[in-house]
Amino acid sequence: MTADLIVYNISKLYTPYHKPPVKKEKLREIIMIKDAFIAVKDEMIIAVGSDHYEMYIDSDTSLYNAQGKVCFPGFIDAHTHLVFGGSREHEFADKLEGIPYIEILKKGGGILSSVEMTRNATFEELYEKSLKSLDQMLRFGSTTIEAKSGYGLNLETEIKQLEVAKELNQFHPVDILSTYMGAHAIPIDYKDNHEGYVDQVIEDLKVIKEKELATAVDVFCEDHVFDVNLSRKLLNKAKKLGFDVKLHADEIVSLGGTALAVELEAKSADHLMAASLKDLQELGNSNVIGNLLPSTAFYLNKNYANARMMIDLGVGVAISSDYNPGSTPSENIQFAMQLGALKMKMTPNELLHSVTVNAAYALGLEKKLGILDVGYQGDFLLLDIPNIEYFFYHYGINHVKDVFKKGRLVVKNERVIGRK
Ligand SMILES: [Zn+2]
Structure with missing residues:
Protein backbone atom coordinates (compact mmCIF):
# COMPACT_ATOMS: atom_id res chain seq x y z
CA MET A 1 0.00 0.00 0.00
CA THR A 2 1.32 3.47 -0.81
CA ALA A 3 0.95 6.51 1.39
CA ASP A 4 -0.66 9.95 0.98
CA LEU A 5 2.02 11.38 3.24
CA ILE A 6 5.36 10.26 4.60
CA VAL A 7 7.10 12.22 7.34
CA TYR A 8 10.75 11.18 7.38
CA ASN A 9 14.04 12.19 9.00
CA ILE A 10 12.57 11.99 12.52
CA SER A 11 15.52 11.71 14.92
CA LYS A 12 13.53 9.86 17.60
CA LEU A 13 9.91 8.74 17.63
CA TYR A 14 8.39 7.98 21.03
CA THR A 15 5.13 6.13 21.50
CA PRO A 16 3.31 4.10 24.14
CA TYR A 17 2.35 0.61 23.00
CA HIS A 18 0.43 -0.99 25.89
CA LYS A 19 -3.35 -0.95 25.59
CA PRO A 20 -5.03 1.34 28.15
CA PRO A 21 -5.73 1.78 30.94
CA VAL A 22 -1.96 1.57 31.36
CA LYS A 23 -0.95 1.10 34.99
CA LYS A 24 1.99 0.71 37.34
CA GLU A 25 5.36 -0.24 35.83
CA LYS A 26 3.85 -0.49 32.33
CA LEU A 27 3.58 3.29 32.44
CA ARG A 28 7.37 3.37 32.16
CA GLU A 29 7.49 1.24 29.03
CA ILE A 30 7.42 3.07 25.72
CA ILE A 31 8.95 2.47 22.31
CA MET A 32 11.63 4.74 20.91
CA ILE A 33 12.54 4.42 17.24
CA LYS A 34 15.63 6.20 15.90
CA ASP A 35 15.78 7.69 12.38
CA ALA A 36 12.08 7.07 12.06
CA PHE A 37 9.35 7.73 9.52
CA ILE A 38 5.54 7.65 9.61
CA ALA A 39 3.40 6.85 6.57
CA VAL A 40 -0.29 7.86 6.50
CA LYS A 41 -3.09 7.01 4.10
CA ASP A 42 -6.73 8.14 4.36
CA GLU A 43 -6.07 9.71 7.78
CA MET A 44 -4.69 6.47 9.25
CA ILE A 45 -1.13 5.30 9.91
CA ILE A 46 -0.09 2.53 7.52
CA ALA A 47 3.54 2.22 8.63
CA VAL A 48 5.92 3.40 11.32
CA GLY A 49 9.52 2.36 11.23
CA SER A 50 13.16 3.12 10.81
CA ASP A 51 14.87 4.31 7.62
CA HIS A 52 13.22 2.46 4.75
CA TYR A 53 10.02 4.00 3.50
CA GLU A 54 10.59 3.78 -0.27
CA MET A 55 8.06 0.98 -0.66
CA TYR A 56 5.24 3.32 0.49
CA ILE A 57 5.91 5.98 -2.15
CA ASP A 58 4.07 6.50 -5.41
CA SER A 59 3.72 9.56 -7.62
CA ASP A 60 0.96 11.05 -5.42
CA THR A 61 2.78 10.70 -2.09
CA SER A 62 3.85 13.92 -0.36
CA LEU A 63 7.10 13.76 1.53
CA TYR A 64 7.76 15.90 4.58
CA ASN A 65 11.24 16.28 6.02
CA ALA A 66 11.12 16.43 9.83
CA GLN A 67 14.69 17.76 9.82
CA GLY A 68 15.74 15.69 12.78
CA LYS A 69 12.88 16.68 15.07
CA VAL A 70 11.42 14.35 17.71
CA CYS A 71 7.95 12.85 17.19
CA PHE A 72 5.24 12.23 19.83
CA PRO A 73 1.60 11.20 19.41
CA GLY A 74 -0.77 14.20 19.41
CA PHE A 75 -1.68 15.19 22.97
CA LEU A 363 -12.64 9.79 26.29
CA GLY A 364 -13.45 6.35 24.85
CA LEU A 365 -11.14 6.98 21.87
CA GLU A 366 -8.47 4.39 22.68
CA LYS A 367 -9.06 2.34 19.53
CA LYS A 368 -7.84 5.12 17.25
CA LEU A 369 -5.81 7.54 19.36
CA GLY A 370 -2.83 7.59 21.69
CA ILE A 371 -0.41 5.20 19.98
CA LEU A 372 1.67 5.66 16.84
CA ASP A 373 1.17 2.37 15.07
CA VAL A 374 -0.57 0.85 12.06
CA GLY A 375 -4.33 1.32 12.27
CA TYR A 376 -4.22 4.37 14.52
CA GLN A 377 -5.15 7.86 13.35
CA GLY A 378 -2.35 10.01 11.94
CA ASP A 379 -2.25 12.55 14.80
CA PHE A 380 1.32 13.43 15.73
CA LEU A 381 3.69 16.22 16.69
CA LEU A 382 7.18 17.24 15.65
CA LEU A 383 9.14 18.78 18.51
CA ASP A 384 12.36 20.74 18.53
CA ILE A 385 14.03 18.76 21.32
CA PRO A 386 16.90 16.25 21.35
CA ASN A 387 15.09 13.66 23.52
CA ILE A 388 12.04 13.15 25.76
CA GLU A 389 13.83 14.16 28.98
CA TYR A 390 14.67 17.55 27.51
CA PHE A 391 10.94 18.22 27.03
CA PHE A 392 10.50 18.32 30.81
CA TYR A 393 13.85 19.88 31.68
CA HIS A 394 13.41 22.99 29.52
CA TYR A 395 10.04 24.04 30.85
CA GLY A 396 7.53 26.79 30.16
CA ILE A 397 8.12 27.19 26.43
CA ASN A 398 6.44 25.59 23.43
CA HIS A 399 8.51 22.67 22.12
CA VAL A 400 5.95 21.72 19.44
CA LYS A 401 6.84 23.09 15.99
CA ASP A 402 4.65 21.13 13.56
CA VAL A 403 1.36 19.32 14.13
CA PHE A 404 -0.27 16.68 11.92
CA LYS A 405 -3.95 15.88 12.41
CA LYS A 406 -5.42 12.91 10.51
CA GLY A 407 -2.28 12.95 8.39
CA ARG A 408 -2.62 16.61 7.44
CA LEU A 409 -0.19 19.38 8.38
CA VAL A 410 -2.23 21.82 10.51
CA VAL A 411 0.51 23.70 12.40
CA LYS A 412 3.77 24.64 10.73
CA ASN A 413 6.50 26.27 12.77
CA GLU A 414 3.97 27.07 15.56
CA ARG A 415 1.47 28.70 13.17
CA VAL A 416 -1.98 27.23 12.64
CA ILE A 417 -2.35 26.74 8.89
CA GLY A 418 -4.97 24.06 8.42
CA ARG A 419 -8.72 24.39 8.83
CA LYS A 420 -11.22 21.72 7.97
ZN1 LIG B 1 -12.62 21.31 35.71
Whole structure:
Protein backbone atom coordinates (compact mmCIF):
# COMPACT_ATOMS: atom_id res chain seq x y z
CA MET A 1 0.00 0.00 0.00
CA THR A 2 1.32 3.47 -0.81
CA ALA A 3 0.95 6.51 1.39
CA ASP A 4 -0.66 9.95 0.98
CA LEU A 5 2.02 11.38 3.24
CA ILE A 6 5.36 10.26 4.60
CA VAL A 7 7.10 12.22 7.34
CA TYR A 8 10.75 11.18 7.38
CA ASN A 9 14.04 12.19 9.00
CA ILE A 10 12.57 11.99 12.52
CA SER A 11 15.52 11.71 14.92
CA LYS A 12 13.53 9.86 17.60
CA LEU A 13 9.91 8.74 17.63
CA TYR A 14 8.39 7.98 21.03
CA THR A 15 5.13 6.13 21.50
CA PRO A 16 3.31 4.10 24.14
CA TYR A 17 2.35 0.61 23.00
CA HIS A 18 0.43 -0.99 25.89
CA LYS A 19 -3.35 -0.95 25.59
CA PRO A 20 -5.03 1.34 28.15
CA PRO A 21 -5.73 1.78 30.94
CA VAL A 22 -1.96 1.57 31.36
CA LYS A 23 -0.95 1.10 34.99
CA LYS A 24 1.99 0.71 37.34
CA GLU A 25 5.36 -0.24 35.83
CA LYS A 26 3.85 -0.49 32.33
CA LEU A 27 3.58 3.29 32.44
CA ARG A 28 7.37 3.37 32.16
CA GLU A 29 7.49 1.24 29.03
CA ILE A 30 7.42 3.07 25.72
CA ILE A 31 8.95 2.47 22.31
CA MET A 32 11.63 4.74 20.91
CA ILE A 33 12.54 4.42 17.24
CA LYS A 34 15.63 6.20 15.90
CA ASP A 35 15.78 7.69 12.38
CA ALA A 36 12.08 7.07 12.06
CA PHE A 37 9.35 7.73 9.52
CA ILE A 38 5.54 7.65 9.61
CA ALA A 39 3.40 6.85 6.57
CA VAL A 40 -0.29 7.86 6.50
CA LYS A 41 -3.09 7.01 4.10
CA ASP A 42 -6.73 8.14 4.36
CA GLU A 43 -6.07 9.71 7.78
CA MET A 44 -4.69 6.47 9.25
CA ILE A 45 -1.13 5.30 9.91
CA ILE A 46 -0.09 2.53 7.52
CA ALA A 47 3.54 2.22 8.63
CA VAL A 48 5.92 3.40 11.32
CA GLY A 49 9.52 2.36 11.23
CA SER A 50 13.16 3.12 10.81
CA ASP A 51 14.87 4.31 7.62
CA HIS A 52 13.22 2.46 4.75
CA TYR A 53 10.02 4.00 3.50
CA GLU A 54 10.59 3.78 -0.27
CA MET A 55 8.06 0.98 -0.66
CA TYR A 56 5.24 3.32 0.49
CA ILE A 57 5.91 5.98 -2.15
CA ASP A 58 4.07 6.50 -5.41
CA SER A 59 3.72 9.56 -7.62
CA ASP A 60 0.96 11.05 -5.42
CA THR A 61 2.78 10.70 -2.09
CA SER A 62 3.85 13.92 -0.36
CA LEU A 63 7.10 13.76 1.53
CA TYR A 64 7.76 15.90 4.58
CA ASN A 65 11.24 16.28 6.02
CA ALA A 66 11.12 16.43 9.83
CA GLN A 67 14.69 17.76 9.82
CA GLY A 68 15.74 15.69 12.78
CA LYS A 69 12.88 16.68 15.07
CA VAL A 70 11.42 14.35 17.71
CA CYS A 71 7.95 12.85 17.19
CA PHE A 72 5.24 12.23 19.83
CA PRO A 73 1.60 11.20 19.41
CA GLY A 74 -0.77 14.20 19.41
CA PHE A 75 -1.68 15.19 22.97
CA ILE A 76 -5.21 14.53 24.23
CA ASP A 77 -6.55 17.05 26.72
CA ALA A 78 -9.35 15.15 28.45
CA HIS A 79 -10.53 17.96 30.76
CA THR A 80 -11.11 21.53 29.59
CA HIS A 81 -13.74 24.21 30.06
CA LEU A 82 -13.10 25.61 26.59
CA VAL A 83 -16.16 27.83 26.07
CA PHE A 84 -16.95 30.67 28.49
CA GLY A 85 -17.57 34.42 28.39
CA GLY A 86 -15.17 37.09 29.60
CA SER A 87 -12.17 36.69 31.88
CA ARG A 88 -11.43 37.31 35.54
CA GLU A 89 -8.18 39.29 35.68
CA HIS A 90 -10.01 41.92 37.79
CA GLU A 91 -10.01 39.37 40.65
CA PHE A 92 -6.33 38.69 40.29
CA ALA A 93 -5.08 41.42 42.64
CA ASP A 94 -7.52 40.26 45.35
CA LYS A 95 -6.38 36.69 44.88
CA LEU A 96 -2.71 37.67 45.19
CA GLU A 97 -3.47 39.60 48.38
CA GLY A 98 -4.83 36.38 49.81
CA ILE A 99 -8.50 37.41 49.94
CA PRO A 100 -10.43 34.13 50.29
CA TYR A 101 -12.41 32.88 47.31
CA ILE A 102 -15.62 33.08 49.32
CA GLU A 103 -15.07 36.85 49.78
CA ILE A 104 -14.43 37.25 46.06
CA LEU A 105 -17.69 35.40 45.44
CA LYS A 106 -19.52 37.78 47.79
CA LYS A 107 -18.21 40.74 45.81
CA GLY A 108 -19.90 39.27 42.74
CA GLY A 109 -16.75 37.57 41.44
CA GLY A 110 -15.82 33.93 41.11
CA ILE A 111 -17.62 31.40 38.96
CA LEU A 112 -20.94 33.23 39.09
CA SER A 113 -19.36 36.23 37.34
CA SER A 114 -18.21 33.88 34.55
CA VAL A 115 -21.78 32.59 34.38
CA GLU A 116 -23.05 36.16 34.02
CA MET A 117 -20.54 36.94 31.27
CA THR A 118 -21.32 33.70 29.45
CA ARG A 119 -25.08 34.35 29.60
CA ASN A 120 -24.52 37.86 28.23
CA ALA A 121 -22.15 36.84 25.43
CA THR A 122 -23.48 36.26 21.91
CA PHE A 123 -22.80 33.01 20.08
CA GLU A 124 -20.35 34.86 17.84
CA GLU A 125 -18.46 36.37 20.77
CA LEU A 126 -18.12 32.97 22.44
CA TYR A 127 -17.10 31.42 19.16
CA GLU A 128 -14.34 33.94 18.40
CA LYS A 129 -12.94 33.74 21.93
CA SER A 130 -13.00 29.93 22.05
CA LEU A 131 -11.43 29.73 18.60
CA LYS A 132 -8.41 31.66 19.91
CA SER A 133 -8.08 29.25 22.83
CA LEU A 134 -8.45 26.25 20.58
CA ASP A 135 -5.70 27.58 18.31
CA GLN A 136 -3.49 27.94 21.40
CA MET A 137 -4.22 24.36 22.44
CA LEU A 138 -3.35 23.10 18.98
CA ARG A 139 -0.10 25.07 18.91
CA PHE A 140 0.85 23.44 22.21
CA GLY A 141 0.16 20.03 20.67
CA SER A 142 -3.36 19.12 21.79
CA THR A 143 -5.00 17.46 18.78
CA THR A 144 -8.10 16.16 20.57
CA ILE A 145 -9.82 17.77 23.54
CA GLU A 146 -12.82 17.40 25.78
CA ALA A 147 -14.86 20.59 26.36
CA LYS A 148 -17.39 21.05 29.15
CA SER A 149 -20.32 23.41 29.34
CA GLY A 150 -21.23 24.66 32.82
CA TYR A 151 -21.03 28.45 32.64
CA GLY A 152 -24.68 28.85 31.77
CA LEU A 153 -26.44 27.01 34.60
CA ASN A 154 -29.60 27.42 32.56
CA LEU A 155 -30.58 25.36 29.54
CA GLU A 156 -30.45 28.19 27.03
CA THR A 157 -26.85 29.17 27.83
CA GLU A 158 -25.63 25.60 28.30
CA ILE A 159 -26.94 24.87 24.79
CA LYS A 160 -25.22 28.00 23.48
CA GLN A 161 -21.88 26.83 24.91
CA LEU A 162 -22.29 23.33 23.51
CA GLU A 163 -23.32 24.64 20.10
CA VAL A 164 -20.19 26.79 19.99
CA ALA A 165 -18.10 23.68 20.68
CA LYS A 166 -20.03 21.74 18.02
CA GLU A 167 -19.44 24.44 15.42
CA LEU A 168 -15.74 24.65 16.30
CA ASN A 169 -15.47 20.88 16.03
CA GLN A 170 -16.78 21.03 12.48
CA PHE A 171 -14.41 23.76 11.38
CA HIS A 172 -11.25 23.39 13.43
CA PRO A 173 -8.55 20.71 13.09
CA VAL A 174 -8.81 19.83 16.79
CA ASP A 175 -11.48 17.21 17.50
CA ILE A 176 -13.75 18.22 20.37
CA LEU A 177 -15.79 15.88 22.54
CA SER A 178 -18.43 17.78 24.44
CA THR A 179 -19.50 17.18 28.02
CA TYR A 180 -22.66 18.65 29.51
CA MET A 181 -21.89 20.10 32.94
CA GLY A 182 -25.03 21.92 34.03
CA ALA A 183 -24.09 20.70 37.52
CA HIS A 184 -20.95 22.85 37.69
CA ALA A 185 -22.25 25.25 40.36
CA ILE A 186 -25.50 26.14 42.07
CA PRO A 187 -27.18 29.13 40.39
CA ILE A 188 -28.26 31.92 42.75
CA ASP A 189 -31.99 31.22 42.32
CA TYR A 190 -31.45 27.67 43.63
CA LYS A 191 -29.04 28.47 46.44
CA ASP A 192 -31.31 26.91 49.08
CA ASN A 193 -32.62 24.14 46.86
CA HIS A 194 -29.75 22.04 45.53
CA GLU A 195 -31.97 19.05 44.85
CA GLY A 196 -34.41 21.22 42.90
CA TYR A 197 -31.54 22.32 40.69
CA VAL A 198 -30.36 18.74 40.12
CA ASP A 199 -33.92 17.82 39.09
CA GLN A 200 -33.85 20.69 36.60
CA VAL A 201 -30.47 19.49 35.22
CA ILE A 202 -31.94 15.99 34.87
CA GLU A 203 -34.86 17.47 32.89
CA ASP A 204 -32.43 19.35 30.67
CA LEU A 205 -30.39 16.20 30.01
CA LYS A 206 -33.13 14.95 27.71
CA VAL A 207 -32.90 18.06 25.54
CA ILE A 208 -29.10 17.81 25.36
CA LYS A 209 -29.48 14.17 24.32
CA GLU A 210 -32.10 14.93 21.67
CA LYS A 211 -29.97 17.67 20.16
CA GLU A 212 -26.87 15.42 20.31
CA LEU A 213 -24.84 18.19 21.91
CA ALA A 214 -22.78 16.09 24.31
CA THR A 215 -21.57 12.53 24.78
CA ALA A 216 -20.77 12.77 28.49
CA VAL A 217 -22.06 14.34 31.70
CA ASP A 218 -19.88 15.75 34.48
CA VAL A 219 -20.70 17.02 37.97
CA PHE A 220 -18.78 19.14 40.50
CA CYS A 221 -19.09 16.70 43.41
CA GLU A 222 -17.91 18.83 46.31
CA ASP A 223 -18.95 20.20 49.70
CA HIS A 224 -21.61 22.97 49.49
CA VAL A 225 -22.20 22.19 45.81
CA PHE A 226 -23.34 18.72 44.67
CA ASP A 227 -23.03 16.10 47.40
CA VAL A 228 -22.47 12.41 46.70
CA ASN A 229 -26.18 11.52 46.73
CA LEU A 230 -27.19 14.29 44.34
CA SER A 231 -24.24 13.49 42.10
CA ARG A 232 -25.27 9.82 42.07
CA LYS A 233 -28.86 10.71 41.23
CA LEU A 234 -27.81 12.88 38.29
CA LEU A 235 -25.17 10.53 36.87
CA ASN A 236 -27.38 7.46 37.13
CA LYS A 237 -29.98 9.28 35.07
CA ALA A 238 -27.30 10.34 32.59
CA LYS A 239 -26.11 6.75 32.22
CA LYS A 240 -29.65 5.57 31.57
CA LEU A 241 -29.87 8.08 28.74
CA GLY A 242 -26.65 6.69 27.25
CA PHE A 243 -24.16 9.35 28.33
CA ASP A 244 -20.68 8.56 29.58
CA VAL A 245 -20.18 9.97 33.06
CA LYS A 246 -17.28 11.55 34.93
CA LEU A 247 -16.78 13.61 38.05
CA HIS A 248 -14.84 16.53 39.49
CA ALA A 249 -14.01 14.44 42.54
CA ASP A 250 -12.38 15.11 45.91
CA GLU A 251 -10.66 18.30 44.81
CA ILE A 252 -11.06 20.31 48.01
CA VAL A 253 -12.35 17.93 50.68
CA SER A 254 -12.50 14.15 50.85
CA LEU A 255 -16.19 13.71 50.07
CA GLY A 256 -16.30 10.36 48.28
CA GLY A 257 -16.58 11.44 44.65
CA THR A 258 -13.76 9.07 43.72
CA ALA A 259 -15.60 6.06 45.19
CA LEU A 260 -18.74 7.19 43.40
CA ALA A 261 -16.81 7.28 40.10
CA VAL A 262 -15.80 3.64 40.68
CA GLU A 263 -19.35 2.66 41.67
CA LEU A 264 -20.78 4.21 38.48
CA GLU A 265 -17.98 2.95 36.22
CA ALA A 266 -17.26 6.52 35.22
CA LYS A 267 -14.80 7.28 32.43
CA SER A 268 -12.68 9.32 34.81
CA ALA A 269 -12.45 10.83 38.27
CA ASP A 270 -10.76 14.21 37.99
CA HIS A 271 -8.63 16.30 40.40
CA LEU A 272 -8.30 13.83 43.37
CA MET A 273 -6.13 16.16 45.46
CA ALA A 274 -8.08 15.27 48.62
CA ALA A 275 -9.11 11.68 47.81
CA SER A 276 -8.77 9.23 50.71
CA LEU A 277 -6.41 6.25 50.63
CA LYS A 278 -9.34 3.84 50.65
CA ASP A 279 -11.00 5.55 47.70
CA LEU A 280 -7.74 5.61 45.74
CA GLN A 281 -7.29 1.89 46.39
CA GLU A 282 -10.72 1.29 44.87
CA LEU A 283 -9.83 3.52 41.96
CA GLY A 284 -6.63 1.55 41.44
CA ASN A 285 -8.62 -1.69 41.25
CA SER A 286 -10.94 -0.24 38.62
CA ASN A 287 -10.64 0.88 35.02
CA VAL A 288 -11.68 4.44 35.85
CA ILE A 289 -8.96 6.88 34.83
CA GLY A 290 -7.57 9.17 37.54
CA ASN A 291 -7.31 12.43 35.63
CA LEU A 292 -4.87 14.79 37.36
CA LEU A 293 -4.87 18.54 36.79
CA PRO A 294 -1.63 19.91 38.26
CA SER A 295 -1.93 23.36 36.62
CA THR A 296 -4.90 23.97 38.93
CA ALA A 297 -2.89 23.11 42.06
CA PHE A 298 -0.15 25.39 40.73
CA TYR A 299 -2.47 28.33 40.10
CA LEU A 300 -4.33 27.97 43.40
CA ASN A 301 -1.13 27.32 45.34
CA LYS A 302 -2.48 24.04 46.69
CA ASN A 303 -1.05 20.60 47.28
CA TYR A 304 -0.61 18.46 44.21
CA ALA A 305 -2.40 15.15 43.81
CA ASN A 306 -0.27 12.27 45.06
CA ALA A 307 0.51 10.76 41.69
CA ARG A 308 3.28 8.46 42.92
CA MET A 309 0.97 6.82 45.43
CA MET A 310 -1.80 6.53 42.86
CA ILE A 311 0.51 4.85 40.37
CA ASP A 312 1.65 2.42 43.09
CA LEU A 313 -2.01 1.65 43.82
CA GLY A 314 -2.65 0.83 40.17
CA VAL A 315 -4.52 3.95 39.10
CA GLY A 316 -4.43 4.53 35.34
CA VAL A 317 -3.39 8.17 35.45
CA ALA A 318 -4.01 10.89 32.89
CA ILE A 319 -3.03 14.56 32.94
CA SER A 320 -5.12 17.39 31.52
CA SER A 321 -4.99 21.17 31.41
CA ASP A 322 -8.33 21.98 33.15
CA TYR A 323 -8.30 25.20 31.12
CA ASN A 324 -10.94 27.50 32.72
CA PRO A 325 -11.40 31.17 33.66
CA GLY A 326 -11.05 30.80 37.44
CA SER A 327 -8.53 28.23 38.57
CA THR A 328 -6.45 27.56 35.43
CA PRO A 329 -6.51 30.21 32.73
CA SER A 330 -3.89 28.42 30.58
CA GLU A 331 -4.30 26.22 27.53
CA ASN A 332 -0.73 24.91 27.82
CA ILE A 333 -0.83 21.13 28.33
CA GLN A 334 2.97 21.00 28.12
CA PHE A 335 3.19 23.03 31.32
CA ALA A 336 0.76 20.63 33.03
CA MET A 337 3.04 17.75 31.99
CA GLN A 338 6.11 19.58 33.26
CA LEU A 339 4.39 20.14 36.61
CA GLY A 340 3.67 16.42 36.60
CA ALA A 341 7.41 15.87 36.49
CA LEU A 342 8.59 18.68 38.75
CA LYS A 343 5.85 18.63 41.39
CA MET A 344 4.35 15.14 41.24
CA LYS A 345 7.60 13.28 40.49
CA MET A 346 6.23 11.42 37.52
CA THR A 347 8.74 10.17 34.98
CA PRO A 348 8.83 11.33 31.34
CA ASN A 349 7.49 7.98 30.10
CA GLU A 350 4.65 7.99 32.64
CA LEU A 351 3.77 11.50 31.55
CA LEU A 352 3.68 10.59 27.87
CA HIS A 353 1.11 7.89 28.71
CA SER A 354 -0.88 10.43 30.71
CA VAL A 355 -1.61 12.68 27.74
CA THR A 356 -1.93 9.95 25.09
CA VAL A 357 -3.29 6.42 25.65
CA ASN A 358 -4.76 6.94 29.12
CA ALA A 359 -6.33 10.26 28.14
CA ALA A 360 -7.72 8.58 25.00
CA TYR A 361 -9.23 5.89 27.21
CA ALA A 362 -10.87 8.53 29.41
CA LEU A 363 -12.64 9.79 26.29
CA GLY A 364 -13.45 6.35 24.85
CA LEU A 365 -11.14 6.98 21.87
CA GLU A 366 -8.47 4.39 22.68
CA LYS A 367 -9.06 2.34 19.53
CA LYS A 368 -7.84 5.12 17.25
CA LEU A 369 -5.81 7.54 19.36
CA GLY A 370 -2.83 7.59 21.69
CA ILE A 371 -0.41 5.20 19.98
CA LEU A 372 1.67 5.66 16.84
CA ASP A 373 1.17 2.37 15.07
CA VAL A 374 -0.57 0.85 12.06
CA GLY A 375 -4.33 1.32 12.27
CA TYR A 376 -4.22 4.37 14.52
CA GLN A 377 -5.15 7.86 13.35
CA GLY A 378 -2.35 10.01 11.94
CA ASP A 379 -2.25 12.55 14.80
CA PHE A 380 1.32 13.43 15.73
CA LEU A 381 3.69 16.22 16.69
CA LEU A 382 7.18 17.24 15.65
CA LEU A 383 9.14 18.78 18.51
CA ASP A 384 12.36 20.74 18.53
CA ILE A 385 14.03 18.76 21.32
CA PRO A 386 16.90 16.25 21.35
CA ASN A 387 15.09 13.66 23.52
CA ILE A 388 12.04 13.15 25.76
CA GLU A 389 13.83 14.16 28.98
CA TYR A 390 14.67 17.55 27.51
CA PHE A 391 10.94 18.22 27.03
CA PHE A 392 10.50 18.32 30.81
CA TYR A 393 13.85 19.88 31.68
CA HIS A 394 13.41 22.99 29.52
CA TYR A 395 10.04 24.04 30.85
CA GLY A 396 7.53 26.79 30.16
CA ILE A 397 8.12 27.19 26.43
CA ASN A 398 6.44 25.59 23.43
CA HIS A 399 8.51 22.67 22.12
CA VAL A 400 5.95 21.72 19.44
CA LYS A 401 6.84 23.09 15.99
CA ASP A 402 4.65 21.13 13.56
CA VAL A 403 1.36 19.32 14.13
CA PHE A 404 -0.27 16.68 11.92
CA LYS A 405 -3.95 15.88 12.41
CA LYS A 406 -5.42 12.91 10.51
CA GLY A 407 -2.28 12.95 8.39
CA ARG A 408 -2.62 16.61 7.44
CA LEU A 409 -0.19 19.38 8.38
CA VAL A 410 -2.23 21.82 10.51
CA VAL A 411 0.51 23.70 12.40
CA LYS A 412 3.77 24.64 10.73
CA ASN A 413 6.50 26.27 12.77
CA GLU A 414 3.97 27.07 15.56
CA ARG A 415 1.47 28.70 13.17
CA VAL A 416 -1.98 27.23 12.64
CA ILE A 417 -2.35 26.74 8.89
CA GLY A 418 -4.97 24.06 8.42
CA ARG A 419 -8.72 24.39 8.83
CA LYS A 420 -11.22 21.72 7.97
ZN1 LIG B 1 -12.62 21.31 35.71
